[in-house]
Amino acid sequence: MSTLPTFEILGFPVSLPILIISLLAVVIIPIILGKLLTSGSKTGPSSVILLAGPRDAGKTSLLLYLQEKTLIPTQTSTTPAIVKLPPSALSPAGSEDDGSTKPFHLKDTPGHPKLRSTAINTIIQPTESCMGVVYVLDSAVLSTQARITDTTEYLYELLLAIQKRYAVLSESNTSTEPIPLLIACNKNDLFTALPSTKISNLLQTELSRMKETKRKGLLGAGAGENDDEDLDLVLGDEASDQITWEGLKEFGVEISIQSGSVKSGNIDGWKSWMAACLDA
Numbered sequence: 106m107s108t109l110p111t112f113e114i115l116g117f118p119v120s121l122p123i124l125i126i127s128l129l130a131v132v133i134i135p136i137i138l139g140k141l142l143t144s145g146s147k148t149g150p151s152s153v154i155l156l157a158g159p160r161d162a163g164k165t166s167l168l169l170y171l172q173e174k175t176l177i178p179t180q181t182s183t184t185p186a187i188v189k190l191p192p193s194a195l196s197p198a199g200s201e202d203d204g205s206t207k208p209f210h211l212k213d214t215p216g217h218p219k220l221r222s223t224a225i226n227t228i229i230q231p232t233e234s235c236m237g238v239v240y241v242l243d244s245a246v247l248s249t250q251a252r253i254t255d256t257t258e259y260l261y262e263l264l265l266a267i268q269k270r271y272a273v274l275s276e277s278n279t280s281t282e283p284i285p286l287l288i289a290c291n292k293n294d295l296f297t298a299l300p301s302t303k304i305s306n307l308l309q310t311e312l313s314r315m316k317e318t319k320r321k322g323l324l325g326a327g328a329g330e331n332d333d334e335d336l337d338l339v340l341g342d343e344a345s346d347q348i349t350w351e352g353l354k355e356f357g358v359e360i361s362i363q364s365g366s367v368k369s370g371n372i373d374g375w376k377s378w379m380a381a382c383l384d385a
Contacts, residue, residue, distance in 0.1 A: 152236045152383055153227070154210070154239060156168060156213045157224040157239070158241035158259070158289075159256050160181055165180075166368075168186065168213045171211060172211075174194075176370075183217065185212060185213060185214045189209070190208065191208055194376075209236070212227060214227070235284055237284060237383075240259075243291055244295075244298040245292045253311055260288070265338070267284050285361065287360075288301075294368060313348045316340055316346055317346035320339055320343075340353070341356055
């Protein structure tokens with residue numbers, strides 16, 4: 106009976122079968138561990154809640170409030186910031202309930218028009234584990250058309266990105282769920298703040314107006330009804346100018362709207378919404 110060859114490694118004899126098994130272990134075990142870490146519950150540490158919205162709406166204040174549980178002075182952000190938060194960050198005020206089951210990341214993105222691509226890319230990239238978008242707006246400054254337009258234009262871009270992502274993943278037969286979006290109407294403690302119901306109607310009306318303008322521009326430029334690339338710029342039903350929250354559900358866009366105030370600590374509704382996204 107012939108003996109298997111042996112090799113000398115660091116002065117120690119090692120048989121061929123042991124050598125093969127060791128090499129396989131070095132290659133296979135890291136792969137298995139990687140699969141385990143990236144699979145499983147979608148509320149794992151890689152889960153991301155995205156903060157987006159116009160400048161000076163209170164996004165960074167919200168992030169720091171959830172992180173430190175106290176109000177901290179902030180400046181206008183020009184770079185994205187991401188923090189890892191424990192489940193207790195989403196527990197209601199005065200409660201010991203964890204709110205969510207696992208740690209998650211909260212990603213704050215700049216609101217300047219030239220820097221909004223960070224938020225858009227976070228939504229569009231399938232590799233990003235974006236579980237929900239919190240669109241923070243200043244409910245106390247929507248009395249001017251300029252602020253309404255800026256607020257609505259950015260919202261249109263985000264909703265269109267969510268719609269595109271849902272459509273692409275659906276066409277590729279990839280299992281996907283819509284990315285929900287919460288319109289967080291911040292600063293409702295101020296005298297000039299509009300109620301969430303009025304903001305909701307205002308945004309739907311303004312989004313419809315923008316959609317009508319975009320559709321007319323595309324058709325005027327010669328885009329046909331079968332021009333899929335151009336119609337990707339159209340939010341919701343291609344055949345209608347009307348935009349409603351209910352109508353957008355068909356296109357993978359699910360919207361909620363709640364008033365609150367970071368300054369006064371009135372954000373339990375927002376925290377409950379985020380916890381529900383992570384636990385869905």
